[in-house]
Amino acid sequence: MSRPRIGVNCDVTQDPSAEEKLTLNWSYADAVLRGGGQPLLLPPVGDDAAVAEQLDTVDGLLLTGGRDYDPALYGRLPHPATKLLAPRRMGYDVALARGALARGLPVLGICGGAQLVNIACGGTLLQDIPSEVPEPLTHTRGSEAPTFHPVEVLADSRLASIVGAGELETNSSHHQAMDAVGRGLTAVAWASDGVAEAVEGTSGPFVLAVQWHPERLLDRAPHAALFGALVAAAAR
Ligand code: MN
Numbered sequence: 001m002s003r004p005r006i007g008v009n010c011d012v013t014q015d016p017s018a019e020e021k022l023t024l025n026w027s028y029a030d031a032v033l034r035g036g037g038q039p040l041l042l043p044p045v046g047d048d049a050a051v052a053e054q055l056d057t058v059d060g061l062l063l064t065g066g067r068d069y070d071p072a073l074y075g076r077l078p079h080p081a082t083k084l085l086a087p088r089r090m091g092y093d094v095a096l097a098r099g100a101l102a103r104g105l106p107v108l109g110i111c112g113g114a115q116l117v118n119i120a121c122g123g124t125l126l127q128d129i130p131s132e133v134p135e136p137l138t139h140t141r142g143s144e145a146p147t148f149h150p151v152e153v154l155a156d157s158r159l160a161s162i163v164g165a166g167e168l169e170t171n172s173s174h175h176q177a178m179d180a181v182g183r184g185l186t187a188v189a190w191a192s193d194g195v196a197e198a199v200e201g202t203s204g205p206f207v208l209a210v211q212w213h214p215e216r217l218l219d220r221a222p223h224a225a226l227f228g229a230l231v232a233a234a235a236r
Contacts, residue, residue, distance in 0.1 A: 004231050058105070061096070061097075068176055069115060097116050118185065126177045151167070151170050171212050208230075
């Protein structure tokens with residue numbers, strides 16, 4: 001049997017002085033491979049028919065991080081700290097996520113990809129944790145060394161069935177976070193400052209979205225297991 005095919009959305013460079021490039025951190029592809037899947041890199045195509053064709057070719061979807069989604073997507077005005085994704089990626093990512101969810105494809109969202117899952121389900125984001133959360137933890141140090149904080153994983157959740165319930169140490173590299181949770185989703189992990197760190201589908205297909213970066217923690221079994229769980233769902 002061939003490996004389940006996991007579509008992975010890519011980023012697009014935004015340097016006006018250089019040729020545009022698709023980019024993807026190797027760790028995302030590595031995580032899918034080590035989880036037993038075949039990563040298929042998906043460029044941001046321009047229309048819904050092409051998105052549908054991409055979705056026809058995959059068994060599951062890994063939604064990756066990046067810069068910020070346009071707050072107009074969830075009905076808010078931009079915060080000064082919001083740094084937008086490449087325009088090419090903005091509408092495409094939303095169409096890809098909505099299409100996958102509508103088809104019942106297994107979906108794992110990571111960091112910005114988790115925020116995308118929430119937006120695609122009608123949820124909203126906090127645009128800047130430091131200015132919108134009282135007494136916030138440090139959730140990012142910019143491009144410097146990663147910061148870590150524990151999250152509390154809700155017992156009896158899908159997430160807990162993969163990583164275990166209770167405290168889980170996570171890496172953190174985000175200045176935005178999920179706020180109002182979208183339709184059909186429920187929050188299943190939180191940081192100690194109350195920031196939601198994971199949501200999942202309340203029923204039906206595998207839909208899981210984590211605010212941290214498990215692909216950078218593959219030497220830790222609970223984090224690596226998230227990719228195995230995505231691939232297992234894609235195999236069904
Ligand atoms: Mn965090």
